[in-house]
Amino acid sequence: MSQKFFENKKEITLLFKSLENSYDGILALDIDYKILYANSAIKKMFGLPLRDLIGSTAEIILTKNCLKQIKEKVLKNKTWEGEFCIKQKKGGDLFVWIKAALVKNKISSRILLLFHDINEW
Numbered sequence: 001m002s003q004k005f006f007e008n009k010k011e012i013t014l015l016f017k018s019l020e021n022s023y024d025g026i027l028a029l030d031i032d033y034k035i036l037y038a039n040s041a042i043k044k045m046f047g048l049p050l051r052d053l054i055g056s057t058a059e060i061i062l063t064k065n066c067l068k069q070i071k072e073k074v075l076k077n078k079t080w081e082g083e084f085c086i087k088q089k090k091g092g093d094l095f096v097w098i099k100a101a102l103v104k105n106k107i108s109s110r111i112l113l114l115f116h117d118i119n120e121w
Contacts, residue, residue: 023095025115028103033058033067045117047090058113062087074102074111083118095119110111 019026025042029035032033038053053060060068066084073080081099088094099114 008116016091025091025113025117027058027061027113029058029111031071031109031111033071035060042115045096045115046086046088069112070098070100070113072101074100078102 015065019037020039021042022039025045026037026039027035027042030035035053035056036059038050042048042053042061043050048060062070063086070080074115079099079101083097086094086096095118097116097118099116102114103110103112
C-alpha cells in the first residue's frame with residue numbers, strides 16, 4: 001500500500017476522534033431522519049445510550065415538525081441554524097443552538113446536525 005493511504009487513514013482516524021470528543025453534539029441523519037452517527041456529546045446531552053440512537057429516527061430527540069422544518073431549509077439553502085428547546089427524557093428542558101448542513105455525494109444525501117448547549121449562555 002502507498003504512503004498516501006496511510007496518511008489518509010491517520011487523517012480519518014484523527015477526524016473521527018475529533019468528532020467523538022467534541023463538546024457539541026453531532027448527529028448524522030439520512031434523508032428520512034434515521035440516525036447514522038451520534039457522538040458522545042449527544043449521548044450525554046440527552047441521556048440516551050448509543051444503542052437507542054443508532055438506527056432510530058431523530059424523533060427520539062426532535063419532533064417530526066422540527067425535523068421537517070430543518071430538512072426543508074437545508075434542501076433549499078444547504079445550511080440552516082436556529083434555537084430549539086428540547087424536552088429531555090430524564091426531565092427538564094435543554095436549550096440548544098442547532099446548525100444543520102446538507103452533505104451530498106453522487107450516491108446519497110445526509111443531514112449533519114450540530115447541537116450546542118446554550119443553557120450556560
